[in-house]
Amino acid sequence: MFHNIPNKFIHFRKKYIYSISSLNMKLRSTLLLIALVISGVGIAIYIGVFVFPYLNxxxxxxxxxxxxxxxxxxxxxxxxxxxxxxxxxxxxxxxxxxxxxxxxxxxxxxxxxxxxxxxxxxxxxxxxxxxxxxxxxxxxxxxxxxxxxxxxxxxxxxxxxxxx
CATH class of the missing domain: 2.60.40.3700 (Immunoglobulin-like)
Structure with missing residues (x-):
């Protein structure tokens, strides 16, 4: 597939593809972390307001x-x-x-x-x-x-x- 392309371009393309997939993984991890934090805050508010309103x-x-x-x-x-x-x-x-x-x-x-x-x-x-x-x-x-x-x-x- 890469027979006629010089090695430096193949190396660049592999590095570029690796960088994109690494970026995707970091982005997915960050979004997942944000979603978990928002969910956790939402659950904490729900419990505090509706489940244990007189806890204090x-x-x-x-x-x-x-x-x-x-x-x-x-x-x-x-x-x-x-x-x-x-x-x-x-x-x-x-x-x-x-x-x-x-x-x-x-x-x-x-x-x-x-x-x-x-x-x-x-x-x-x-x-x-x-x-x-x-x-x-x-x-x-x-x-x-x-x-x-x-x-x-x-x-x-x-x-x-x-x-x-």
């Missing part, structure tokens, strides 16, 4: 509170943990929640879990009052307690004593 608060979310009504005794709790148990498991509770402006936010009912808690999802940066009512052995028990969803507040509320 130390709570499951500043607006999720675990309420544990009780009749006789309770325990002190600040941050709700999975092993946390209260005194009224599987109990039907009627409740009304209002904020510090007196605006009623929720009137509802819940059944406490096997651990004695029920969960409330409330707006952040408010002070709240909850009035709870339940019936035990045909006796109606009622109680009220205050709590907050301001940053740094407890999310485990064990101060709601119900009295006949």
């Amino acid at each position: 608060t130390g709570q499951e979310g500043p607006n999720i509170n675990y309420i544990a009504p009780y009749t006789n005794s309770t325990h002190t709790c600040y941050t709700h943990a999975q092993g946390c148990t209260a005194k009224l498991p599987n109990q039907f509770i009627n409740y009304t929640v209002w904020n510090n402006d007196g605006t009623i936010n929720i009137t509802n009912s819940a059944i406490t879990g096997g651990n004695g808690f029920f969960k409330l999802n409330l707006e952040i940066n408010y002070n709240w009052t909850i009035r709870m009512q339940t019936t035990i052995n045909s006796i109606v028990y009622i109680g009220t307690t205050n709590f907050s969803t301001i940053s740094g507040s407890a999310n485990c509320i064990t101060t709601g004593q119900l009295k006949p």
Whole structure:
């Protein structure tokens, strides 16, 4: 194929072809690296915004509170943990929640879990009052307690004593 071409031109052509393929390889590597960086940043943003939006608060979310009504005794709790148990498991509770402006936010009912808690999802940066009512052995028990969803507040509320 290169019979009539002097050696110096053949050498130049081989070197030129090698340079082009080397350049292509470097360009492909650079583009791949840029794509990986952009993808990594995109994934990090997605995780930070959508998957763990409350990661820096130390709570499951500043607006999720675990309420544990009780009749006789309770325990002190600040941050709700999975092993946390209260005194009224599987109990039907009627409740009304209002904020510090007196605006009623929720009137509802819940059944406490096997651990004695029920969960409330409330707006952040408010002070709240909850009035709870339940019936035990045909006796109606009622109680009220205050709590907050301001940053740094407890999310485990064990101060709601119900009295006949």
